[in-house]
Amino acid sequence: MRENALNAIDTGMIKAILETEKPKMKLWLKICVRCSLCAESCFLYMTRGKDPIYMPSHKFIHTIGVLYRKKGEVDRQCLQEIGDIVWNRCVLCTRCYCPFxxxxPDMIALGRKICRTQNIYRRYDEE
Ligand code: SF4
Ligand code: SF4
Structure with missing residues (x-):
């Protein structure tokens, strides 16, 4: 019972947060043309063998993009995967540049905010 309570996700809260940022976030998700021009401005991408999972666009598409596509209806496993990206693959240095x-970083920060509300934080002991 207690475990269920701990694993429960408050999707109502997630939906409410997504709603407050919806116009801006949906616009950005829509106008991203997947050109990858932002990639080389991210030092994590550059220092990790240019692994696509560190591309700035890849990071927001697989976090905020997923949350809006699922309309906030995510389970803990999904949110933990999102948490892994927003906490461990971005440091919010704000250096990434998009010509559009x-x-x-604003998108990643929203992902962190949502994770925090569900007790999903950076884990320092699992690298
Ligand atoms: S530079 Fe902008 S439009 Fe191009 S992939 Fe990156 S975020 Fe998307
Ligand atoms: S804010 Fe995140 S995605 Fe942007 S350059 Fe810094 S680490 Fe990379």
Whole structure:
């Protein structure tokens, strides 16, 4: 019972947060043309063998993109995968540049905010 309570996700809260940021976030998700021009401005991408999972666009598509696509209806496993990206693959250094004006750190920060509300934080002992 207690375990169920701990694993429960408050999707109502997630939906409410997504709703407050919806116009801006949906616009950015829509205008991203997957050109990858932002990639080389991310030092994590550059220092990790240019692994696509560190591409700024890849990071927001697989976090905020997933949350809006699923309309906030995510389970803990899904949110933990999102948490892994927003906590461990981005440091919010704000150096990534998108010629279309997409504010990538703002999107990642929203992912972190949602994870925090569900007790999903950076884990330092699992690298
Ligand atoms: S975020 Fe901007 S630079 Fe990066 S892939 Fe999307 S449109 Fe291109
Ligand atoms: S804010 Fe995140 S995605 Fe952007 S350059 Fe920094 S680490 Fe990379």
């Amino acid at each position: 004006g997409i504010d990538i």
